[in-house]
Amino acid sequence: MAQYIFLGGVVILLIYGISLYNQLVLVKNAVAKAWANIDVLLKQRHDELPKLVEVCKQYKQFEQTTLQSVVQARSQVQAAGERGDIRALGQAEGVLRAGLGRIFAVAEAYPELRANESFMQLQHRISALENAIADRREFYNDAVNINNTQIELFPGSLLARQFGFTARPMLEFSDAEVQDVDVKQLFGQ
Template sequence: MSVSSALLLGIVVVALAYGVVIYNGLVRLKHNVAKAWANIDVLLKQRHDELPKLIEVCKQYRQFESETLARVTEARARVAAAREQHDLPALGAAEGLLRGGLGQIFAVAEAYPELKANEHFMQLQSRITALENGIADRREWYNESVNLHNVRIEQFPDLLLARLFQFPPQPLLEFASVEKADVDVKALLGT
């Protein structure tokens, strides 16, 4: 074997090894995004299961705002549908509505001392608040995983393999601006 043949073979081997390293990195990032989504999905499912209990406790107080409860129920259904279809833009919009509705329930509950003192209501409020915080943490991790994935598939030379093996960009999980707005407690309490 001549020196030039050995050199060429060495370059091919190094290039293939480098390609394998890049491919494995892309696969790892793809699975990190899937894992981050699965973690969010678990918390969304848990919260989905807790919301009917909260609504039932609130319904026990006849004068509690049925419009607020109906909004939360509708938003819950939208979140479930978007979650099942893995439709992240729709999920983000539905999450915004749901979080806004939950904020209204908790704010309106301030006007009902009996409800606020109800042990079951307090446990559910605490549980749902903890789930909301967990969802926010997982959303941050998901978006970071998506960002790393999306940047990597656009960088050279990774983009060559990403295009060859069809690694598509992943969408960020963004919630609607409704969620970011402050809750007008005075308006909710009618004061």
């Protein structure tokens, strides 16, 4: 009888261990899926930005430094994404988003540019992509939070350590990203 109880206990522990392991795999894959969704949107926006810059370049007086900062930030975002460096990506995203905000704010001083159908379509497309990225960032950070919590909870932490499950970084944007926009500075007043 004691052998059956012992064997039953081992089976229950084995089933519990398998269940914990499967839960860790599920949350790890949820993080990967959430990142893949962000990556798709970043690539779409990456493809749209050169078009926006080219349309703006048609207006000779348009601020070249603003365009250059957007092009440089775009490269930094791409490089960080290719490396999988979430922290560097968050910082580069902050710079890029600030640059896009400056382009759209400065465009207000160019009635011909605002009347340009291509510019308006690109502005709407990029704004929609920005909103989608923000939504997906929230989803990604939720998945990361669940993952990180699961690998820290006992007894899952024992399995996580043994099978190499690791904490993932949150996608956070730079301080400049979350600061209020200085409208006077944007319009040079």
